[in-house]
Amino acid sequence: LAKTTQPISMDSYEGQEVNITCSHNNIATNDYITWYQQFPSQGPRFIIQGYKTKVTNEVASLFIPADRKSSTLSLPRVSLSDTAVYYCLVGDMRYDYKLSFGAGTTVTVRA
Amino acid sequence: ETGVTQTPRHLVMGMTNKKSLKCEQHLGHNAMYWYKQSAKKPLELMFVYNFKEQTENNSVPSRFSPECPNSSHLFLHLHTLQPEDSALYLCASSQKSMGDTQYFGPGTRLTVL
Numbered sequence: 750l751a752k753t754t755q756p757i758s759m760d761s762y763e764g765q766e767v768n769i770t771c772s773h774n775n776i777a778t779n780d781y782i783t784w785y786q787q788f789p790s791q792g793p794r795f796i797i798q799g800y801k802t803k804v805t806n807e808v809a810s811l812f813i814p815a816d817r818k819s820s821t822l823s824l825p826r827v828s829l830s831d832t833a834v835y836y837c838l839v840g841d842m843r844y845d846y847k848l849s850f851g852a853g854t855t856v857t858v859r860a
Numbered sequence: 861e862t863g864v865t866q867t868p869r870h871l872v873m874g875m876t877n878k879k880s881l882k883c884e885q886h887l888g889h890n891a892m893y894w895y896k897q898s899a900k901k902p903l904e905l906m907f908v909y910n911f912k913e914q915t916e917n918n919s920v921p922s923r924f925s926p927e928c929p930n931s932s933h934l935f936l937h938l939h940t941l942q943p944e945d946s947a948l949y950l951c952a953s954s955q956k957s958m959g960d961t962q963y964f965g966p967g968t969r970l971t972v973l
Binding site: 783790791792793794795798848849850851852853 | 864902903905948950951952961962963964965966967969
């Protein structure tokens with residue numbers, strides 16, 4: 750599994766856009782990038798997954814540059830309920846089931 | 861979220877007790893997982909079951925004993941635990957064990973006295 754690096758924490762205010770960048774310099778050709786969200790004392794929840802360029806769903810957008818050595822999770826117009834830990838995972842979705850959760854990024858949204 | 865349920869949500873036990881954690885998934889998935897999340901530590905994969913067969917034991921001490929009677933139910937039997945085993949125990953499921961999105965339950969907060 751490719752090693753990932755993301756900021757430990759980020760602060761934001763309600764209504765702002767939050768962008769979390771994850772570095773994965775040794776990403777392999779067959780690796781996908783997946784983001785999970787975890788609220789305190791709950792299990793992680795799948796947010797979004799992508800391979801290249803841009804992916805958007807009702808929750809977030811994922812931007813992946815051409816070299817795929819990094820990716821950015823974008824949360825539009827955050828609210829207090831978006832306060833959580835966000836994990837970036839990189840792996841070959843054909844074979845990887847050992848999800849490797851690092852420390853994640855703790856996002857705190859303030860009023 | 862009712863896809864994956866776990867009971868109990870909270871459990872306090874002594875080191876000599878025997879208890880069991882239960883996980884049930886209502887998603888029709890074929891793979892189920894146990895994870896441990898200790899305070900200030902990343903999630904650690906403990907066990908993987910695929911079509912009721914254990915396919916992964918991530919060097920977990922024998923005081924943790926998993927059981928998977930069918931694809932919808934997963935148990936974690938606990939005996940003679942240590943205080944350092946106190947953690948959030950999470951169950952997850954996926955359609956297949958390779959390369960599928962995992963759906964997590966709410967977890968059981970375990971405290972070992």
